[in-house]
Amino acid sequence: MATLGIGVYLGSQVFAQQTGAGNRPSTSSEPLRTRIAVVNLVQVLKKYSKFQTCDTELKQQISKAKTELDPLEKQIRALQLKGQSPDTPAAEKENIKRELERLTLQYREKAEDADKAFMKRSGELAVQIYHEVEDAVDLFAKSNAIELVLMYNDALKSQRDEFYSPPYVQQRLKMPNAFMPMYVDPRMDITDAITQMLNRRVAGGYSGGNSGN
Numbered sequence: 001m002a003t004l005g006i007g008v009y010l011g012s013q014v015f016a017q018q019t020g021a022g023n024r025p026s027t028s029s030e031p032l033r034t035r036i037a038v039v040n041l042v043q044v045l046k047k048y049s050k051f052q053t054c055d056t057e058l059k060q061q062i063s064k065a066k067t068e069l070d071p072l073e074k075q076i077r078a079l080q081l082k083g084q085s086p087d088t089p090a091a092e093k094e095n096i097k098r099e100l101e102r103l104t105l106q107y108r109e110k111a112e113d114a115d116k117a118f119m120k121r122s123g124e125l126a127v128q129i130y131h132e133v134e135d136a137v138d139l140f141a142k143s144n145a146i147e148l149v150l151m152y153n154d155a156l157k158s159q160r161d162e163f164y165s166p167p168y169v170q171q172r173l174k175m176p177n178a179f180m181p182m183y184v185d186p187r188m189d190i191t192d193a194i195t196q197m198l199n200r201r202v203a204g205g206y207s208g209g210n211s212g213n
Helices: 041-047 049-084 090-143 166-174 191-203
Strands: 009-013 032-040 148-152
Touching: 032 041, 032 191, 041 049, 041 090, 041 191, 049 090, 049 191, 090 148, 090 191
Parallel strands: 032 148
Antiparallel strands: 009 032
């Protein structure tokens, strides 16, 4: 991991205790070394192959639900048009009204079931991905003697059009309590290292899971 060339911000302070009335020798501690790194979570997810696979799975789930609902939606629209036509007899309009109520209820039930299934699966995948990122950060930090890793979400400053776009600027202004660095020494950022670690795990057949921490 050291060969990845990831640097960290180093801060040091020296605490010295002055002598008292002559009966205490002067003492000083070793320099306090605080190793801190940051990880841009949104950028990790953009490049994490397993996250892209999960995203594709969820999109396919949405597409499947839409395919199942489309025929019902077309029937409802056709009946609505027929029921509104002045050429449709009054007696038939009553039948159309009852059929519309039945189909609309069926449509809503299917849509609600699809929404519940989607939310359940997306939640499961979110927890799984988070645990995998958390495990990778934990391993990287311990392997590189990093004492603190701060997480944040932001656009890349190198991509100025996106970084200075109104949505991202407004996000920074509206979340003053969140960790959102205004300047980060590139050597502090372990985003790429974490992404590479995650992708190597996927390529190596790592299935992921809860670290239990």
